[in-house]
Amino acid sequence: MTVTLSATLAANEDIERRRRAGERVLHLAFGEAGLPVHPALRHKLVAASDLNGYGPVAGAAELRKAAAGYWTRRGLVTEPDLVVCGPGSKSLLYGLLLAIGGDVVLTQPSWVSYAAQADLVGSRPIMVPAPPGEGGAPDPDRVASAVLHARSQGRTVRSVLVTLPDNPTGRLATPQTIGRLVEVARELDLTIISDEIYRDLVHDTQTPFLSPADLAPERTVITTGLSKSLALGGWRIGVARLPNQDLLGRMLAIASEIWSAPAAPVQEAATYAFTEPPELVERVVRSRRLHGVVAHAVHAAFVAAGASVPLPQGGFYLYPDLGYLQAGGSVEVTKLLLNDHGIAVLPGQAFGDDPSAARVRVATSLMYGESPEERLTALTSSDPLSLPWIAANLEHLSTGLRTLSAQRTAPRRSRRATLLPTPVHG
Amino acid sequence: MTVTLSATLAANEDIERRRRAGERVLHLAFGEAGLPVHPALRHKLVAASDLNGYGPVAGAAELRKAAAGYWTRRGLVTEPDLVVCGPGSKSLLYGLLLAIGGDVVLTQPSWVSYAAQADLVGSRPIMVPAPPGEGGAPDPDRVASAVLHARSQGRTVRSVLVTLPDNPTGRLATPQTIGRLVEVARELDLTIISDEIYRDLVHDTQTPFLSPADLAPERTVITTGLSKSLALGGWRIGVARLPNQDLLGRMLAIASEIWSAPAAPVQEAATYAFTEPPELVERVVRSRRLHGVVAHAVHAAFVAAGASVPLPQGGFYLYPDLGYLQAGGSVEVTKLLLNDHGIAVLPGQAFGDDPSAARVRVATSLMYGESPEERLTALTSSDPLSLPWIAANLEHLSTGLRTLSAQRTAPRRSRRATLLPTPVHG
Structure with a gap:
């Protein structure tokens, strides 16, 4: 291992x-x-x-009841008895991969920890790209062929994992894709793990959201x-909504031996949060708005620099393709951004993407300020982009991207001499 | 699985x-x-x-430094860089078994979760009894032969786990046993995992305590x-002191994918605790005294009833052998105590002990009271056994044991008709 x-x-x-x-990074x-x-x-x-x-x-018990209410209010009637809590949804995802067993289908790219967790539990991930323009859910037709192929080679494939909306792409799988994926999962008898940790941060609440659990x-x-x-x-709290008592029993067995609870x-505070009192609903609304505004501004900066980047629909991530720079794969581009321009992103390779592609994940949420006061101001501002520290961060980004574009699109002799590939952290 | x-x-x-x-239980x-x-x-x-x-x-960083100070004050000079924290030492133990890999030698009996965790990570525990009269560390000579035998069959054995002082037996491995175990571990190249969560609760601070890390x-x-x-x-905080950067790196990789931190x-509170300020040192002293006094009173009750039970030396556990009742193995005896006498214990079988033995684990720490006020009174009392609720709990126990002894040692025809074995919980 x-x-x-x-x-x-x-x-x-x-x-x-x-x-x-x-x-300065x-x-x-x-x-x-x-x-x-x-x-509160x-x-x-x-x-x-x-x-x-x-x-x-x-x-x-009260936390499980509150979480059940959270889902029930979203149209998914939920029994508290089928809710299990953990120290972060990361722990729960690890426990699920262990409890379900077998290999898992992941979207390529997808959150760094899925594949790493699969490795820890001895599961081999099957990476399947999203349909063109989408993210967070693998293309259902390609899932079917990949699973059948893996099974024909004697592998046991038991689950498929989706992220709604997605990290790293910021995209939300369409209801059509989810519908087809559910059909494929039924045909192939796959459990669907739906990581919906960014669900309440879909920027435009009119965007149709369909969970596999709805179908x-x-x-x-x-x-x-x-x-x-x-x-x-940092408080470490997650919840899972399980489909049946059998999987619940296996999850509890695992939880009891790894993290207890x-x-x-923190469970008490989470209980209050999942009841969704007005002041917390308002906080989520404000957060969603801030994430959306800043993510869109960052999107514009990448577009202006010449990158190809899907418009983010939720959360605080973008996934630009910097292939136009012709500066190598994602690891090289990441190093270039960090070392020469003080811009820290993650290479797409860390998310299981093709290493030769120059796609990187950009997280925008640490642009809101260095101090709690700045962040709170950003949250309550009607025009967060005009706040000096956010404007400065955006300017730092735009300048870096502009400079980089100018350098890279200038005649080759002026380019930086050495861009050796080095291993990514993780 | x-x-x-x-x-x-x-x-x-x-x-x-x-x-x-x-x-009434x-x-x-x-x-x-x-x-x-x-x-505080x-x-x-x-x-x-x-x-x-x-x-x-x-x-x-401050928590790692504080934990390093905790060990350094106990004669084990510790680098903060070799400390890793987790949400409970249970999580850390799981991570260690995963990071070290291979099969693990456990004491028979030992804490329920070790073998269960080993099973989750695909490790097969090798159960070795403690030397006669001891607990918490497997007999070193038998470890050597068991490991050599397992290796001769192609198994990979990488570690041995000790519990100082022990759960379930309440006994503390002697310095002689630890010394010999360390020699065997060196000869066989085994990593030693020393679970010292009860270390500060050795009842008599004059009892010689030797950690394998000392040697x-x-x-x-x-x-x-x-x-x-x-x-x-319930706050979920544990710390581990690792021997080298290699194991630390593997632990961090695992931690980052399962629980993050x-x-x-809670980390802030734990930082304070590991600096051992006077009011917390006093709290530990009082706790140790209360655990010792009550555990010894419970010991006396079992002895009076006719059980064979080693004198507890630390923590809040005893491990009586109720074989004199001739009521079956540990599961049957546990059911008899619970269903007929309202005394809840755990069967030795859950700790990996021989199922036909009538040994059970008795935890004494929930006798201190039902309310926080009662518990605090118990903690500060100079004579906790005289507190009405603790006296009543002890009386409930003694009466139950006396009645049981009388029933079981009366002519066989008067005995309860059916004592069918049923599965233990876990």
Whole structure:
């Protein structure tokens, strides 16, 4: 087993080191929501600070009930008994891959940790690209042929994983794609794991959102958490909605031996969050708006520089293709951006993309400010792009991209001499 | 893979259900410290409630430094860079088994989760009994022969795990045993995993305590946490002290894909705890005393009833042998105690012990009271056994054991007709 530190977490730690060393680095490499904790959640954590006993493995009864209500309000009637909580949806996804077993179909590209988790549990991921222009769900027809081919070679394929909306592409799979994927999953008897941690951050709430669980509740697991919509990444809380008691039993067995349960005070705060009180709904609305506005501004900067980049529809990510620079694959382009222009992104290769493609993942959420005050100001501003620190970050990005374009499209003799490929972090 | 909910957690949930249904059950089946959070730790959690970002996978720098100080004060000079934190030492133990790979030697009996975790990572445990009268470390000579035998059959054996002091037996491996085990580990090139979560709860601080890391720092990992000494089980925080950067790198890779890091506010509180300020040192001293006094009283009750039971030396566990009842193996005896006498314990079988032996694990820490007030009173009392609720719990236990002994040692015709074996929870 050859595993390395998660690419996103490794990049984050590398950038923090560079910054401490005095480098000016625009940090677009880390999927942290970049916003402060809502005071109501802090109050709930404080009020629960006396809770120190081991609670139920599945999570506190009230938390499971609140999470069930969250999904029920989204049209997915949910039994609290089929909810399981974990210290982050990452843990739950790991547990699911272990509980379901067999190989898993992933979208190419997809979040760095899916394939790494699959490797840890001894599952071999089958990478299938999304339909053209989409992201987050593999092309259903290609899933069918890939699974049949793998099975013909004696492999056991048990699941397919989708991310709605997607990290890294920022795209949302269409209802048509989800519909066809569900048909394929039924035909091939695959469990569908639907990672919907960015669901509440679809920028335009009129965008049609279809979960596989809407069509195939009998075979779909949904995972979500509060790391993105309420910026609680460091609190470590996620929830999963399971299709049946059998998978629940296997998940609880795994959870009880690996993590027991999320921190009890955090569970109390999460219970409150999943009931969706007005002040937290408002916080999510504001967050969604900020993420959308900034992601679109960053999109414009890449387009202006000449990159091909799909318009982001949710979350705080973009996935530009910098192939026009002719500067090598994603690892080389990432190094060039970081070392010469102080712009930190992640190479598409870390997401399982073709290493020779110059696609990189850009996370926009750490542009909102360095201090909690700046971030809170960004969140409440009617025009966040005009805030000096956000404007400066955007300018840093645009200048870097413009300079790079000029350098790379100038005659070849003026180019930087050495662009040796080096391993990515993770 | 056939996994079931952790035996201890399943038993706990079963007992809670019985109690809600009105049954009087003396809960001696769960290894929760049964004491309140110290206010200083609550204050630290509250002060850190604004921390919501993803921190470093290894844990916050200050926490790693504090944990290094904790070990250094115990004679084990520790580099903060070789400390890794996790959401409970359970998670860290799982990660270690995965990172080290191969099969693991466990003591028979040993904590329920070791063998279950080994199963999850595809490792086959090799169960070796402790030397007579001891617990927590396998007999070194038998380790040598068991490992050589396993290797002769083509198995890869990479580690041996000890628990100092032990759960379930409450015994502390002697320095002689640890010394010999270290020699064997060196000869066989085994990594030693030393679970020292009960270290600060050795009842008599004059009892000689030797960690394998004292003798073989180059091959020993120590894990500990705050669940036992400071009763923070529900907060989920553990730390590991690793022997080298290679294992650290593998652990971080695993941690980054399964749990990321412990909850950030909890890390802040743990940082304070590992600096061992006077009020927390005093809390641990009081806890240790209470655990010792009650465990010894429970020991006396079992001895009075006719059981053979080693004197507990640390933590809050005893491991009586009820074979004199001639009531079957540990599962049958456990059912008899629960169903007929309202005494909940765990069968030795859950700890990997011989199922035909009538040994059970008794956890004494939930006798301190039902309310935080009762528990705090127990903690500060100079004579906790005289507190009405603790006296009543001890009386319930003694009466049950006496009645059982009388029934079972009466002529066979008066005995309960059916004692069918049923599966244990986990």
